[in-house]
Amino acid sequence: MVTEMYKKRVKTSLSFSGIVFLLGIVVFFIDRPNDGEDWLTLVSIGIMGLMLFITGMVNKRHYARVKDLNIEDAEIPIIDSDHFVVKKDVGSVPRLLIFQKDGRFLGLAKPVHIPIYLYPFFIFSKDISYYIPITYGIFSHDGSLMATYKRKGWKETVLTVMDQEGYEIGTYIQKDFKSFVNIKGELLDGHGERLLPVEVNSFTGDFTLKDREGNIWAHFLNGYFPFEATKTFRDVHNDLIEISDGLSPQNKRLLLAMISFIFLARNE
Numbered sequence: 001m002v003t004e005m006y007k008k009r010v011k012t013s014l015s016f017s018g019i020v021f022l023l024g025i026v027v028f029f030i031d032r033p034n035d036g037e038d039w040l041t042l043v044s045i046g047i048m049g050l051m052l053f054i055t056g057m058v059n060k061r062h063y064a065r066v067k068d069l070n071i072e073d074a075e076i077p078i079i080d081s082d083h084f085v086v087k088k089d090v091g092s093v094p095r096l097l098i099f100q101k102d103g104r105f106l107g108l109a110k111p112v113h114i115p116i117y118l119y120p121f122f123i124f125s126k127d128i129s130y131y132i133p134i135t136y137g138i139f140s141h142d143g144s145l146m147a148t149y150k151r152k153g154w155k156e157t158v159l160t161v162m163d164q165e166g167y168e169i170g171t172y173i174q175k176d177f178k179s180f181v182n183i184k185g186e187l188l189d190g191h192g193e194r195l196l197p198v199e200v201n202s203f204t205g206d207f208t209l210k211d212r213e214g215n216i217w218a219h220f221l222n223g224y225f226p227f228e229a230t231k232t233f234r235d236v237h238n239d240l241i242e243i244s245d246g247l248s249p250q251n252k253r254l255l256l257a258m259i260s261f262i263f264l265a266r267n268e
Helices: 002-030 036-066 116-124 126-130 249-265
Strands: 083-088 096-099 105-111 135-140 145-152 157-163 168-174 183-189 194-200 207-210 216-222 239-243
Touching: 002 036, 083 249, 096 249, 105 249, 135 249, 145 249, 157 249, 168 194, 168 249, 183 249, 194 207, 194 249, 216 249, 239 249
Parallel strands: none
Antiparallel strands: 083 096, 083 239, 096 105, 105 135, 135 145, 145 157, 157 168, 168 183, 183 194, 207 216, 216 239
16 A cells, blocks of 8 residues: 555656646747746746656655555554544645554545536545545445544534444544644544543644543654654655553544544645
8 A cells, every 4th residue: 555655646746747848848849938927927837747746756666665565454443543643635635544553554534425417526526525524434445344424513623423333433523624833623422422532732843632530542743753664654754653551542542533634635
């Protein structure tokens, strides 16, 4: 799955790079630049295409270094892992890939079902999925369903979380839906009782989620990444989440739903 992720990134970056360069060439021959402003527009298109091309080459280098590594699926289900490395997948359908530090594939979060009439909108913008009530599923590496969640609300996000049997186990409420730098919300159990306050002043650094008793639920590491894991994950930006061993399977499902929602909706 790691090699597939890098391979898809290469294909996507180079494809968009070609489209942008082609657009620049068409603009140049159809509407020749006449002044400095026109040339600035054309140069901006060229820089965008170049950046996409460089991104593709960097990911191609990553792919070349990991394609011969023997990376298998994890030996445990995603719900039993004490840490996650999360990677937002490229493509028209939003997916969050979840790995162990050694690159073993734990599972993913993705829409359970997308109505056919919505696919044209996904091609132009994946952000539509964060505004419409699509059910997302969290799947283990063997395809088994661990939990589902569905968002509703506009200014305030209300995420209803269900277990693998379809029973409601809790809710995640985020006060300001599009505020993914300063996050403020709360995680509630199936009876509406608060389990975990969520208040993050910056989503670009390390932070810890604790309940009111001071028990740590999760620790997010952004910036630091274990050196021994860099053979597999060669990106500059890696998100590592350490999960408390003391969480019940139900609370872990709630936490997984919240994590996948936040990271899928975050703009990178």
